Amino acid sequence: MEVVIVPDAKAGGELIAEAMAALLRRKPDALLGVATGSTPLPVYEALAAKVRGGAVDVSRARVCQLDEYVGLPADHPESYRSVVLRQVVEPLGLTAESFMGPDGNTADVQAACEAYDRALAEAGGVDLQLLGIGTDGHIGFNEPCSSLASRTRLKTLTHQTRVDNARFFDGDIEQVPHHVITQGIGTILEARHLVLLATGEGKAEAVARSVEGPVSAFVPASALQLHPHATVVVDEAAASEL
Ligand code: GLP
Numbered sequence: 582m583e584v585v586i587v588p589d590a591k592a593g594g595e596l597i598a599e600a601m602a603a604l605l606r607r608k609p610d611a612l613l614g615v616a617t618g619s620t621p622l623p624v625y626e627a628l629a630a631k632v633r634g635g636a637v638d639v640s641r642a643r644v645c646q647l648d649e650y651v652g653l654p655a656d657h658p659e660s661y662r663s664v665v666l667r668q669v670v671e672p673l674g675l676t677a678e679s680f681m682g683p684d685g686n687t688a689d690v691q692a693a694c695e696a697y698d699r700a701l702a703e704a705g706g707v708d709l710q711l712l713g714i715g716t717d718g719h720i721g722f723n724e725p726c727s728s729l730a731s732r733t734r735l736k737t738l739t740h741q742t743r744v745d746n747a748r749f750f751d752g753d754i755e756q757v758p759h760h761v762i763t764q765g766i767g768t769i770l771e772a773r774h775l776v777l778l779a780t781g782e783g784k785a786e787a788v789a790r791s792v793e794g795p796v797s798a799f800v801p802a803s804a805l806q807l808h809p810h811a812t813v814v815v816d817e818a819a820a821s822e823l
Contacts, residue, residue, distance in 0.1 A: 594623025646682030731765030
């Protein structure tokens, strides 16, 4: 695992956007796995700026989701499908056809999970998966105690994650779904390159436990230690407990 400490979130965004651009220059139809949350926004902004400036052509790029809420209509503004369309697909000038995600609004969630794992494999696998990290060390929506070999599946959010995410639902925890579909840790580990971005002091403990602690299902992000090509990009605040 490679750990890169950058001065701030903007520098982290720029570094990862450049890694994505380099991948797309090598492989124009690369499949980029994207994450939601506030942390990755500087990455998407920096990549969109490169596209506008002509530094990289992303017209053949493909984008896929990491996770999704269960039970929100697909066009709900906070469904992760809507978030990724708004924050990544549209600013890059891509169309919805170049984008895939699990169906969180179906009666048969199990079938939707299996279909998504199959779709990722049939698409040739994820070339670069961008990850954030929860304050409890979760990646995607793999909460602590998720099996390190897990596949895409239904999960129940912890109270803390619902509290953390209430800010996207007018601060009202009652509006935050209880259930989600997430790529499993085993699924995530199949991506060719994992890039985790963490910024701010609030992530410092989770980062230290993931990078320097033992590999453990109690800290899902520690699974990155098992991957042959994992890069952890942290700002100085998030690195403060390393
Ligand atoms: C959610 C997402 C994760 C993300 C996490 C942290 O739980 N499912 O993919 O990493 O939030 O979000 P933030 O970056 O806003 O702290």
